[in-house]
Amino acid sequence: MSQVFFDHNSTTALRPEVLEAMLPFMREQHGNATSRHSFGRTARAAVEHAREQVADAVNAHPSQVVFTASGTEANNFAIHGIASNLCHGQILTSAVEHPCVSRPALAMQSRGWQARRVDVDAHCKLDLHHLHNVLATPTNLVSVMLANNETGVIQDLAEIVALSRQYKALVHTDAVQVLGKIAIDFADLNVNAMTISSHKIGGPLGAGALVIDKRVDIQPLLYGGGQEKGLRSGTENVAAIVGFGLACELAVKSLATFSQHTQRLRDLCETGLVQLGATLFGQQEKRIPNTSFFAFENMDGETLVMALDRKGFAVASGSACSSDSTEPSHVLLAMGVDKDLARGAIRVSFGLENTDEQVQQFLKVLENELARLRNLTAVAA
Amino acid sequence: MSQVFFDHNSTTALRPEVLEAMLPFMREQHGNATSRHSFGRTARAAVEHAREQVADAVNAHPSQVVFTASGTEANNFAIHGIASNLCHGQILTSAVEHPCVSRPALAMQSRGWQARRVDVDAHCKLDLHHLHNVLATPTNLVSVMLANNETGVIQDLAEIVALSRQYKALVHTDAVQVLGKIAIDFADLNVNAMTISSHKIGGPLGAGALVIDKRVDIQPLLYGGGQEKGLRSGTENVAAIVGFGLACELAVKSLATFSQHTQRLRDLCETGLVQLGATLFGQQEKRIPNTSFFAFENMDGETLVMALDRKGFAVASGSACSSDSTEPSHVLLAMGVDKDLARGAIRVSFGLENTDEQVQQFLKVLENELARLRNLTAVAA
Numbered sequence: 001m002s003q004v005f006f007d008h009n010s011t012t013a014l015r016p017e018v019l020e021a022m023l024p025f026m027r028e029q030h031g032n033a034t035s036r037h038s039f040g041r042t043a044r045a046a047v048e049h050a051r052e053q054v055a056d057a058v059n060a061h062p063s064q065v066v067f068t069a070s071g072t073e074a075n076n077f078a079i080h081g082i083a084s085n086l087c088h089g090q091i092l093t094s095a096v097e098h099p100c101v102s103r104p105a106l107a108m109q110s111r112g113w114q115a116r117r118v119d120v121d122a123h124c125k126l127d128l129h130h131l132h133n134v135l136a137t138p139t140n141l142v143s144v145m146l147a148n149n150e151t152g153v154i155q156d157l158a159e160i161v162a163l164s165r166q167y168k169a170l171v172h173t174d175a176v177q178v179l180g181k182i183a184i185d186f187a188d189l190n191v192n193a194m195t196i197s198s199h200k201i202g203g204p205l206g207a208g209a210l211v212i213d214k215r216v217d218i219q220p221l222l223y224g225g226g227q228e229k230g231l232r233s234g235t236e237n238v239a240a241i242v243g244f245g246l247a248c249e250l251a252v253k254s255l256a257t258f259s260q261h262t263q264r265l266r267d268l269c270e271t272g273l274v275q276l277g278a279t280l281f282g283q284q285e286k287r288i289p290n291t292s293f294f295a296f297e298n299m300d301g302e303t304l305v306m307a308l309d310r311k312g313f314a315v316a317s318g319s320a321c322s323s324d325s326t327e328p329s330h331v332l333l334a335m336g337v338d339k340d341l342a343r344g345a346i347r348v349s350f351g352l353e354n355t356d357e358q359v360q361q362f363l364k365v366l367e368n369e370l371a372r373l374r375n376l377t378a379v380a381a
Numbered sequence: 382m383s384q385v386f387f388d389h390n391s392t393t394a395l396r397p398e399v400l401e402a403m404l405p406f407m408r409e410q411h412g413n414a415t416s417r418h419s420f421g422r423t424a425r426a427a428v429e430h431a432r433e434q435v436a437d438a439v440n441a442h443p444s445q446v447v448f449t450a451s452g453t454e455a456n457n458f459a460i461h462g463i464a465s466n467l468c469h470g471q472i473l474t475s476a477v478e479h480p481c482v483s484r485p486a487l488a489m490q491s492r493g494w495q496a497r498r499v500d501v502d503a504h505c506k507l508d509l510h511h512l513h514n515v516l517a518t519p520t521n522l523v524s525v526m527l528a529n530n531e532t533g534v535i536q537d538l539a540e541i542v543a544l545s546r547q548y549k550a551l552v553h554t555d556a557v558q559v560l561g562k563i564a565i566d567f568a569d570l571n572v573n574a575m576t577i578s579s580h581k582i583g584g585p586l587g588a589g590a591l592v593i594d595k596r597v598d599i600q601p602l603l604y605g606g607g608q609e610k611g612l613r614s615g616t617e618n619v620a621a622i623v624g625f626g627l628a629c630e631l632a633v634k635s636l637a638t639f640s641q642h643t644q645r646l647r648d649l650c651e652t653g654l655v656q657l658g659a660t661l662f663g664q665q666e667k668r669i670p671n672t673s674f675f676a677f678e679n680m681d682g683e684t685l686v687m688a689l690d691r692k693g694f695a696v697a698s699g700s701a702c703s704s705d706s707t708e709p710s711h712v713l714l715a716m717g718v719d720k721d722l723a724r725g726a727i728r729v730s731f732g733l734e735n736t737d738e739q740v741q742q743f744l745k746v747l748e749n750e751l752a753r754l755r756n757l758t759a760v761a762a
Contacts, residue, residue, distance in 0.1 A: 003418075003419055003420065005420065007413070007416060007418065007420070010413040010415075010416050010421075011411060011412065011413040011416075011616060012411070013408075013409075013411045014407050014408070014411065016408075019407055019408070022407075026395050026400055026403075026585065027394075027395070027397075027400070028394075030392060030393070030394040030395065031392065031695075032388070032391040032392040034391075035388060035391055035392075035695070035697060036683065036686050036687065036690070036697075036698065037384075037388065037686065037689075037690040037694075037695035037696065037697075038384055038690055038695065039384065039386060039388070039695050040391075040695075069450035069451065069454070069587065069615070069618075070450065070615045070616065070618075071615075072603055072605045072606070072614050072615035072616070073450070073454075073603055073615060075605070076602070076603050076604060076605070084491075098605065098606075099604070099605045099606055099607070099614070100603075100604060100605025100606065100614055100615070103604035103605055103614070104604045104605075106604075107600075107601075107604055111492065199616065204407065204620070205587070205616060205617075205618040205619065205620065205621065206450065206586070206587035206618045206621055219488075220488075221457070221602065222453055222454055222457050222481075223457060223480070223481060223484035223485045223487075223488055224453045224456070224457070224479065224480045224481025224484055224485075225453070225479075225480055225481065226480070233453050233480070233481055233484070234450070234451045234452075234453035234454060234481070235392060235451065235453070235580065235586060236586075237450075237451075237586040237587045238586065239585070239586065240586065240587055302417065305417050305418065306417065308418075309417070309418040309419055313418075314412075314416070314418035314419065314420050314421075315418065316416060316417075316418075317417065
């Protein structure tokens with residue numbers, strides 16, 4: 001039985017043409033991009049070409065792109081690096097941030113900063129009144145994700161930036177779940193820093209970037225050989241960066257197709273889910289097109305994920321990015337969802353290669369598994 | 382003209398069998414190792430197998446291996462993470478450390494620690510008397526590399542550890558340049574933490590590890606999803622980790638061959654270099670087998686590197702890991718080498734695929750280029 005992959009927000013398969021572009025740098029064209037000899041210069045040219053591709057994909061200037069090894073590193077770099085160069089003060093993150101934003105903010109508390117979470121409403125949107133209130137305390141940095149990894153809900157960054165600017169706070173956004181799904185314009189977003197990642201868009205693991213407004217003074221997280229203009233040391237992972245560059249270019253080219261295709265799959269899926277009695281989360285808000293987050297009453301999400309996996313469908317329960325935690329999704333709890341219902345949460349996130357037939361088959365399998373599991377529970381009770 | 386690569390301390394070509402082992406994880410077996418579905422479980426199993434391979438290669442327990450994206454990250458993690466969990470005090474690094482050890486130590490100064498460098502002698506060996514003296518000031522952490530990346534000189538870690546222990550300081554060692562060149566025994570070294578890296582041993586870029594004595598309390602550098610038992614968050618780069626694991630296994634298997642082969646090449650090379658009037662650095666000390674560091678009077682290293690590159694030989698000038706600096710090697714300056722001579726420094730570092738013929742050809746080319754460049758200088762003067 002071939003496994004159907006409905007977990008694209010967690011990671012994506014490498015596009016075959018991206019792998020092809022990477023392979024020369026994993027074979028004959030090895031070389032440290034800092035070396036002066038021809039191996040090194042070839043590597044350097046490839047890295048700089050990729051920097052242009054990444055910058056183009058988000059309407060930034062290549063000089064604004066600092067390559068990292070991952071989105072997690074870029075988020076840690078942003079929070080730690082921007083805050084460290086400012087006076088001690090408050091760091092605000094939304095209550096639905098990925099832990100690679102909220103936890104670095106909490107870690108800064110041991111160094112004299114205050115980390116505070118800004119509420120979201122029942123639909124996963126940042127509570128702008130609460131933001132306004134907490135900005136009354138002097139704030140250095142506000143970090144709010146462009147779209148949530150679980151619900152897919154897109155935040156009104158323009159309003160968040162405008163409000164934060166009034167209070168002279170810098171703004172960072174984690175755009176990892178948006179790249180390749182809807183258009184990103186770094187200049188237009190007007191944030192001071194933005195995180196993107198390669199492996200969510202058909203690029204390889206091992207590359208991410210922090211796109212930085214050059215007016216921002218940022219301290220490195222990784223010190224060493226002085227790569228990336230001293231902002232991020234470490235031998236450049238040339239193959240991964242080359243792959244990230246091409247993946248960005250391809251993702252932008254297929255943006256319209258991706259959006260149309262995955263949104264149709266999602267709508268088809270959600271129509272079926274509602275018929276099966278699911279509660280959908282965040283669905284009345286503007287969302288990235290490929291993501292559906294839902295739960296069934298009295299049904300454990302983990303159990304359902306494992307049952308669906310045995311039937312050939314790979315989906316996620318709550319956040320797939322967190323480690324072996326059995327706590328319900330912090331996103332749903334922040335949205336005020338009942339803890340028992342939150343424990344049942346399932347996320348499906350579609351990709352270009354998924355089909356209508358897969359969704360129809362999924363809904364059938366889901367219906368059967370729900371019936372089977374409820375039956376088991378009834379027998380056990 | 383095919384280019385001969387004599388710069389293996391900078392980076393190495395990926396072993397073909399390592400690439401083969403990685404490819405399934407860059408094709409059909411993609412999956413986030415944290416996911417519960419079958420894609421995720423396959424990825425998790427591969428990561429844990431690689432952890433055993435890495436641990437075996439250095440006589441550590443798999444639970445002591447924390448994967449990072451690079452040696453630079455592992456060194457930053459060690460310095461920042463160990464110091465942060467101790468009271469403010471002194472961090473000692475040798476004067477010949479790679480900047481990815483010395484600079485994170487310096488960065489801790491803004492947070493209340495004192496970073497101090499321990500002298501080396503004219504042969505690149507740590508000055509144990511100086512270490513003894515500076516340990517009189519309360520010291521949290523001592524970081525001394527196992528072998529230097531430029532000279533290849535191996536430190537007496539046993540003595541350094543014994544002395545540091547007397548003063549209750551923890552010891553970290555950067556063993557990046559030793560893995561695969563001479564045997565490493567983490568248990569025997571008796572250090573508290575040790576850095577190793579994949580791309581120096583025929584593995585891919587994108588993987589490194591900090592091997593940690595479990596008694597050490599260490600703070601993460603990267604916070605987030607809680608991977609690596611909470612010590613290093615971020616989606617595991619499965620393909621790179623798989624490649625690192627196999628590269629470790631293969632490196633240990635070919636250790637004797639590597640040592641014999643590269644030492645013969647180095648001896649052949651150094652005999653020729655002496656005949657050409659080169660000054661060899663650190664050659665009377667115990668060194669890793671593949672590395673020769675030398676200079677010619679009145680000859681700029683950069684110029685010679687570029688000239689040799691045009692003639693088909695990739696070698697390094699000073700440290701290839703540092704960015705576009707024109708300062709002479711800090712290693713040579715610490716050894717008390719005259720600044721003008723230090724500017725002439727060239728490093729050749731051999732690998733398994735290099736041959737006697739390449740070395741003989743190199744010496745001929747070097748002789749010609751030295752004559753040509755000296756002639757040019759004479760005409761210009």
